[in-house]
Amino acid sequence: MKNDPAKPLRIVVAGGGTAGWMTAAALSRTLGRTASVTLVESDMIGTVGVGESTIPPLVNYLRLLKIAEADFMRATHATFKLGIQFDNWRVPGESYFHSFGAAGQDHWAAGFQHFWMEGKERGHDAPYDDYCIELIAAREGKFAHLPDNRMNYAFQLDATAFARFLRGIAEGEGTTRIEGKIADVNLDGESGDIAAITLENGTRIEGDLFVDCTGFRALLMGQALHIGYDDWTHYLPCDSAIAVQTSSVRPPVPYTRAMAHDAGWQWRIPLQHRVGNGIVYCSRYLDHDAAEERLLGNIEGEATTKPNRLRFTTGARRKQWHRNCVAVGLSSGFMEPLESTSIHLIQRAVLRIARMLPAGRVSQRDVDEFNHQQLLDMDQIRDFLILHYKATDRRDSPFWRHCAAMEIPDSLDHKIELFRETGRVFRSSEELFAENSWIQVMMGQGIMPQSHHPIAGKLSDAELDHLLRSLRDNIAKTVATLPSHGDYVTRYCGAQAVEAA
Numbered sequence: 001m002k003n004d005p006a007k008p009l010r011i012v013v014a015g016g017g018t019a020g021w022m023t024a025a026a027l028s029r030t031l032g033r034t035a036s037v038t039l040v041e042s043d044m045i046g047t048v049g050v051g052e053s054t055i056p057p058l059v060n061y062l063r064l065l066k067i068a069e070a071d072f073m074r075a076t077h078a079t080f081k082l083g084i085q086f087d088n089w090r091v092p093g094e095s096y097f098h099s100f101g102a103a104g105q106d107h108w109a110a111g112f113q114h115f116w117m118e119g120k121e122r123g124h125d126a127p128y129d130d131y132c133i134e135l136i137a138a139r140e141g142k143f144a145h146l147p148d149n150r151m152n153y154a155f156q157l158d159a160t161a162f163a164r165f166l167r168g169i170a171e172g173e174g175t176t177r178i179e180g181k182i183a184d185v186n187l188d189g190e191s192g193d194i195a196a197i198t199l200e201n202g203t204r205i206e207g208d209l210f211v212d213c214t215g216f217r218a219l220l221m222g223q224a225l226h227i228g229y230d231d232w233t234h235y236l237p238c239d240s241a242i243a244v245q246t247s248s249v250r251p252p253v254p255y256t257r258a259m260a261h262d263a264g265w266q267w268r269i270p271l272q273h274r275v276g277n278g279i280v281y282c283s284r285y286l287d288h289d290a291a292e293e294r295l296l297g298n299i300e301g302e303a304t305t306k307p308n309r310l311r312f313t314t315g316a317r318r319k320q321w322h323r324n325c326v327a328v329g330l331s332s333g334f335m336e337p338l339e340s341t342s343i344h345l346i347q348r349a350v351l352r353i354a355r356m357l358p359a360g361r362v363s364q365r366d367v368d369e370f371n372h373q374q375l376l377d378m379d380q381i382r383d384f385l386i387l388h389y390k391a392t393d394r395r396d397s398p399f400w401r402h403c404a405a406m407e408i409p410d411s412l413d414h415k416i417e418l419f420r421e422t423g424r425v426f427r428s429s430e431e432l433f434a435e436n437s438w439i440q441v442m443m444g445q446g447i448m449p450q451s452h453h454p455i456a457g458k459l460s461d462a463e464l465d466h467l468l469r470s471l472r473d474n475i476a477k478t479v480a481t482l483p484s485h486g487d488y489v490t491r492y493c494g495a496q497a498v499e500a501a
Contacts, residue, residue: 009035009357012207014182014197014220016041018159019329019346020213021166022061026350028173029065031357037174040197040205042181052269052276053081053256053340054154055432056100061347065169073493075165077272078157079252080485082138084339086444088260091393096444097255098339099135100152102436103128104471110453113439114423117449118456119468126472128443132436133475138255142482143489150478154340156256156269156276178205182214185224193324194220209358210325218331221317225325228318229333235386235409236314237402238264238336242292243278243308246301251486258338259298262286262397266298267337272494275301280336285399312336314382320374321367326353333378338388341381344432348377380431383412384441391416391445416447423449 011027013020020039028037062069072078083099090096104112116128129135134152137143145151171177180199188195196206197220212220221227233239252270259266264281279295286294292307316333320326327333328349335341352373356366390408394400418424419442425435459467482488 008033009209009359010207011035011037011209011211012197012205013037013039013211013213015039015213015215015329015331016163016167016177017213017215017329018163018166018343019215019331020211021163021170022343022346023211023213023328023350023353024170024175025166025173026061026065027354028170028175030354035357036176037170038176038178038205038207039170040178040180040182040199042179044181052159052271053084053156053267053337054343055340056152056154057344057347057432058154061351064351067169070493072165073155073157073489076155076157076161077274078155078493079271079489080143080254081154081156081256082134082143082151082254084256084258085138086258086260086388086441089258089265089388089392089394090444090446092260092396096440097129097135097138098437098440098444099132099138100154101132101134102434103135103439104131105467107455109455111423111425111435111439113449114453114456115459115464115467117423117452118459119464122461122464124465124468126468128440130472131468131475132440133478136475136479137482138253140479140482141251141253141485142479143254143485144482146478153254156252156271158271159343178203182219185220187224191323194224208324211353212325212327212331213329215330216312216334218317218327220325221319221322221327221331225322227322227327229313230315230318231313232315232382233313235382235406236336236389237282237284237399237406238280238314239312240283240288240291241278241280241310241312241337242288242295243276243310244295244299244303245305246275246277246299246303248273248275249301251484252489254485256340260394261294263291263399265338266295268300272489274304275299278337280338282399285397316375316378316382319371320349321370324362326370328353332374335378335381335385338385339381339433341432345374345377345381349374376429377432379409379411380428380433383409383415384433384438386412387416387438387441388445391442391447393446416442419449420447421450423452 013024024037024039085097087095106112182197183200184198186196194210196204198204257268263286266279269276277299279291281291312334314334314336317327320332329346352370356370386408389403425438
């Protein structure tokens, strides 16, 4: 691709939904007059629209785009999220919590888990959970913004409303929306770049940079440019999901639930006005009708939508950027929603596009670096997801016996065995999941360290007792002052907040 740097770069976003409008909103607001953004979508094509649980980096996306958080939450009926409660994953009847934020207080030479393990050896019996403020607040159903960003949080939101909200921002910043279904992708016969897309009504839309947000179909990156797809089903065997919305029967809690069953798991995501529910499963071990029956038999409140069935293949497009086309969202790959990473991967791609935007000819080194970073993100998220399935004591169904016996990537095996032997977690580059995330999930799934760093042994009994007790007490005192999550949401961004304003 070669364009005149004196003219605005013509960016064409193919497809709407969360991916398309996150892309258009970010690029139109951050690039200004240096680029023109056109988004093509059809009202006749539905969107997946079930990525309703998010992770903390979305807070930074809102701040970067100067979006008022309360306005965003009101428009998307959002609640706050402090983590995920995992039920029945290690064994049926047992739960653990993966919370945002850190636990305790780290030493420069060793993480807090080493001091907690030293305390266990000396008779301290307080669970690791007691040292994480987000976890305690979540379990007590409380939330508030704390000074100095001391509470790490994300959102539980209506994905369809989120796309609609972002559309308003994008169009306000000059994005042009064109209604229509894509009929053809026109390649330049000389360069092999995408020259234009043609709609069913004959409209031809030319561009310099194309962003493929056409979902699983991947009309540009997959069908036109023939970039292959790496299938990770041998690591992550679930291939189907069914989603349904229900009425709320209780105040919303500040966390998502992931409840394992004998062939996968079920989610429950409380919003202000309703609850999002879904079942994720492997069709080899559970047929679709039985999965739907199981989902509808394990919901709270009245179903307000018909069940929406989805089929997917977990994996990644082998190139995320090829020639003058970048894949964003489901066209780039699919991570099952277990750790709520879909919207995050969209965000990472969009911000990387903005940083690597070409002025003149596309730099192949930029393309190579973009692909390296995006695929590394996907590999690392893949490993974290596999951990939940592999590290289990469940042997009560063919699905779980398969998961326990399956081979895993060397990168994950190294992380598990390193933690098992030494209590250490080492992260590479800008790895998404923090050390405490790995610790909570590994211990929650039953992997306990056999040793810990000797520096923790340098503390006297009195010093260690003071450290552990003061950390727990400070968290308990802070959480005791917090309002209930439901009350805080209502005051901050609910309907009553609008009436009072």
